[in-house]
Amino acid sequence: xxxxxxxxxxxxxxxxxxxxxxxxxxxxxxxxxxxxxxxxxxxxxxxxxxxxxxxxxxxxxxxxxxxxxxxxxxxxxxxxxxxxxxxxxxxxxxxxxxxxxxxxxxxxxxxxxxxxxxxxxxxxxxxxxxxxxxxxxxxxxxxxxxxxxxxxxxxxxxxxxxxxxxxxxxxxxxxxxxxxxxxxxxxxxxxxxxxxxxxxxxxxxxxxxxxxxxxxxxxxxxxxxxxxxxxxxxxxxxxxxxxxxxxxxxxxxxxxxxxxxxxxxxxxxxxxxxxxxxxxxxxxxxxxxxxxxxxxxxxxxxxxxxxxxxxxxxxxxxxxxxxxxxxxxxxxxxxxxxxxxxxxxxxxxxxxxxxxxxxxxxxxxxxxxxxxxxxxxxxxxxxxxxxxxxxxxxxxxxxxxxxxxxxxxxxxxxxxxxxxxxxxxxxxxxxxxxxxxxxxxxxxxxxxxxxxxxxxxxxxxxxxxxxxxxxxxxxxxxxxxxxxxxxxxxxxxxxxxxxxxxxxxxxxxxxxxxxxxxxxxxxxxxxxxxxxxx
Numbered sequence: 001x002x003x004x005x006x007x008x009x010x011x012x013x014x015x016x017x018x019x020x021x022x023x024x025x026x027x028x029x030x031x032x033x034x035x036x037x038x039x040x041x042x043x044x045x046x047x048x049x050x051x052x053x054x055x056x057x058x059x060x061x062x063x064x065x066x067x068x069x070x071x072x073x074x075x076x077x078x079x080x081x082x083x084x085x086x087x088x089x090x091x092x093x094x095x096x097x098x099x100x101x102x103x104x105x106x107x108x109x110x111x112x113x114x115x116x117x118x119x120x121x122x123x124x125x126x127x128x129x130x131x132x133x134x135x136x137x138x139x140x141x142x143x144x145x146x147x148x149x150x151x152x153x154x155x156x157x158x159x160x161x162x163x164x165x166x167x168x169x170x171x172x173x174x175x176x177x178x179x180x181x182x183x184x185x186x187x188x189x190x191x192x193x194x195x196x197x198x199x200x201x202x203x204x205x206x207x208x209x210x211x212x213x214x215x216x217x218x219x220x221x222x223x224x225x226x227x228x229x230x231x232x233x234x235x236x237x238x239x240x241x242x243x244x245x246x247x248x249x250x251x252x253x254x255x256x257x258x259x260x261x262x263x264x265x266x267x268x269x270x271x272x273x274x275x276x277x278x279x280x281x282x283x284x285x286x287x288x289x290x291x292x293x294x295x296x297x298x299x300x301x302x303x304x305x306x307x308x309x310x311x312x313x314x315x316x317x318x319x320x321x322x323x324x325x326x327x328x329x330x331x332x333x334x335x336x337x338x339x340x341x342x343x344x345x346x347x348x349x350x351x352x353x354x355x356x357x358x359x360x361x362x363x364x365x366x367x368x369x370x371x372x373x374x375x376x377x378x379x380x381x382x383x384x385x386x387x388x389x390x391x392x393x394x395x396x397x398x399x400x401x402x403x404x405x406x407x408x409x410x411x412x413x414x415x416x417x418x419x420x421x422x423x424x425x426x427x428x429x430x431x432x433x434x435x436x437x438x439x440x441x442x443x444x445x446x447x448x449x450x451x452x453x454x455x456x457x458x459x460x461x462x463x464x465x466x467x468x469x470x471x472x473x474x475x476x477x478x479x480x481x482x483x484x485x486x487x488x489x490x491x492x493x494x495x496x497x498x499x500x501x502x503x504x505x506x507x508x509x510x511x512x513x514x515x516x517x518x519x520x521x522x523x524x525x526x527x528x529x530x531x532x533x534x
Contacts, residue, residue, distance in 0.1 A: 041260070096151035121236065245463050302472075352440065414514045
């Protein structure tokens with residue numbers, strides 16, 4: 001083995017040596033001036049750059065999803081200015097889901113053909129522009145269109161950042177890093193509340209004649225949310241590199257090598273010229289189909305997912321995405337309604353579902369008509385506290401899931417969370433109301449499996465179709481969740497107890513699908529175990 005190889009390995013920046021077998025393997029490949037990509041990634045080290053990328057990935061997801069989740073608060077606080085009724089609120093509240101469905105395919109295609117970082121720059125700037133435009137809405141249709149396009153761009157960030165992070169992380173840490181990154185999604189609701197509460201406590205109103213609207217705190221909130229994405233753009237522009245695997249998969253080995261050298265320099269603190277790998281081999285399928293026609297190119301990029309070789313994995317990823325996306329995201333929109341009912345109408349002795357039908361409970365008639373209501377665009381502190389508490393709970397569970405994956409693997413973690421959610425959905429209306437609320441929150445914790453589904457999408461498909469399959473699986477899961485979004489309200493009020501039993505069956509089917517997932521590959525090497533022990 002050459003001296004250069006010894007230097008690259010023995011002084012690994014993560015502070016631990018690679019197993020002797022792995023050193024020998026890499027050394028033999030180096031002597032032939034040809035090395036597999038995963039081994040080149042090992043030699044680039046694991047350290048400062050990887051942690052930097054993880055932190056910025058979490059922030060990217062947080063900023064993007066915060067814009068999507070803000071729609072509930074924006075609708076509530078703008079209803080008087082824009083004269084929003086029930087119909088308008090429903091339309092505006094559902095357009096983020098439509099944005100995901102409409103755009104996920106395109107962002108996957110763009111990331112797989114033009115690059116992960118290139119696509120992220122576009123999606124982040126687009127999110128900021130349309131989030132800022134929301135603050136100028138003087139009609140509900142204006143707000144709806146602006147929210148639709150901000151969700152379209154935010155969806156791109158959500159889908160692509162996982163591919164970039166996964167391809168830049170060692171295989172031994174990849175699954176855990178993707179799960180850590182998903183905490184950005186979980187915590188985004190808490191961030192929105194932290195930003196929205198002090199902003200909405202301000203009391204000002206300025207009429208702007210040439211724009212024909214009154215500038216109030218909810219408009220400022222949109223602009224603050226836009227600033228999160230603007231900051232995100234500059235952070236990624238300055239501190240994040242393109243996926244080296246993307247360049248190698250496109251045949252641009254020199255560019256991929258340059259990225260690896262820069263990663264090596266940041267991780268080790270040494271000159272990038274000391275990274276002595278000469279040639280990289282990518283042992284996976286490559287997309288050899290080229291087309292100058294845009295739509296033909298999208299078709300060529302998509303059809304391999306459904307050929308005989310990849311069809312099973314494609315359907316499996318789509319299948320496990322459905323229960324993951326169809327519980328927490330749709331119910332999140334209804335959380336203010338559910339928690340407000342619990343606070344204002346829940347009584348000891350009730351079940352969870354009885355609080356949605358209080359007009360016949362204990363013989364008391366409580367009937368409100370729309371004419372009795374005065375427009376009130378105040379979001380009470382209890383709503384912020386409830387949503388923040390839920391977001392923190394999901395974040396903690398997500399972090400715990402990373403530890404669980406380390407011991408039992410992704411497959412059984414996915415199955416375990418869905419079996420737990422099945423049990424909680426089944427008992428939710430058969431326990432006292434206080435425990436029913438706990439069971440409701442616990443049921444939604446299956447959303448932490450988003451990171452697991454994404455991890456499988458990264459592992460089971462070659463580089464040139466990874467972003468596409470992540471985007472399409474997200475589109476499929478969100479598409480089904482759009483149906484849930486529209487039926488939850490009616491089911492809670494008219495068929496609540498049976499509805500949760502149906503959800504239990506639905507979640508059990510999701511857990512059963514997990515049995516078809518491949519078991520985790522247990523590495524024989526001990527590469528950079530500092531994260532494992534942290």
